[in-house]
Each structure stands twice: as C-alpha cells, then as structure tokens.
Amino acid sequence: MTNAFAFDAKQFDTAQLESIFFAPARAFAALSVDFTEKLINTQLEATKAYADINLTQLRSLTEVKDAEGLKSYLEGQQQVVQDLTERLKGDAEKVVTLQQEFAQESQKLTESSIEQAKESAKETSETATKAVKEATPKAK
Numbered sequence: 393m394t395n396a397f398a399f400d401a402k403q404f405d406t407a408q409l410e411s412i413f414f415a416p417a418r419a420f421a422a423l424s425v426d427f428t429e430k431l432i433n434t435q436l437e438a439t440k441a442y443a444d445i446n447l448t449q450l451r452s453l454t455e456v457k458d459a460e461g462l463k464s465y466l467e468g469q470q471q472v473v474q475d476l477t478e479r480l481k482g483d484a485e486k487v488v489t490l491q492q493e494f495a496q497e498s499q500k501l502t503e504s505s506i507e508q509a510k511e512s513a514k515e516t517s518e519t520a521t522k523a524v525k526e527a528t529p530k531a532k
Contacts (some may be wrong), residue, residue, distance in 0.1 A: 412512055416505040423501065434438040434490065438483045445476065 451473060456462050 408512055408516070412505075412509050416501060420498065423494065423497050427490065430490050431487065434483065434486050438479070441479060442476075445472065445479075447483050493512070 449469075452465055452468070456465050
C-alpha cells in the first residue's frame with residue numbers, strides 16, 4: 393500500500409517556489425543593494441565636500457599674516473558656517489528622500505509578492521480540486 397500523502401518529486405513545482413519565494417527575495421535584495429549604494433555615495437560626496445571646506449579654511453588660516461588678515465578670516469567664517477548649514481540641510485534631505493523611496497519600493501514589492509502568492513494559491517487550489525474530481529470515480 394502506498395502512502396497517498398508521500399512527497400512526489402515529479403509533482404513538485406519549482407516555478408511556483410521561484411515565483412513565491414526566490415524572485416521576491418532577489419528583488420528585495422537588489423533594492424537593498426541599490427539603496428545602500430546610493431546612501432554610501434551620498435555620504436561619500438558629503439564627506440568629501442566637508443573635507444574640502446575644512447582644508448580650504450585651514451589654507452586660509454595659514455595665510456593670515458596680520459591683524460587685518462585675521463579680522464578678514466574671522467568675518468569670512470560666518471559665511472562658511474552659513475554654507476555648511478545649508479549643505480547639512482541639503483544632505484539630510486537627500487538621505488530622507490532615499491529612505492522614503494526605499495520604503496515605497498519595499499511596500500510595492502511586498503504588495504506584489506502578496507498578490508502573486510494569492511494567485512498561486514488560487515491556481516494550486518483549482519488544480520487540486522480538478523485533480524480530486526478527476527480521481528474520484530463518477531457515481532452513476
């Protein structure tokens with residue numbers, strides 16, 4: 393006597409496993425890698441800009457030779473602080489935008505995966521129902 397519930401490798405649907413689990417996982421992984429790359433590039437650009445500003449200020453400070461030069465340098469610091477504040481604000485807005493895009497894309501992927509799972513479950517149910525009807529002897 394054979395077990396009716398035994399695993400039959402011939403009936404195992406790898407395409408279904410691919411569409412329900414692996415494809416969405418790969419899509420989310422790709423989205424995560426893209427987000428990480430954009431975030432790192434944004435951080436690297438910001439770090440370079442801040443380093444350039446600091447080096448420029450240090451160079452300017454080394455060129456101060458008298459009281460008038462020091463006064464001019466210190467007056468210029470107000471503009472530098474204002475520029476840095478604007479730069480920080482812009483960089484923060486970039487990061488927030490990246491995070492919002494990631495959240496929206498993640499949500500779209502999740503919704504798409506749920507829809508695929510529903511469709512797959514429906515197809516499986518219909519196939520199983522059909523198989524049971526075909527296997528059941530017709531009563532006359």
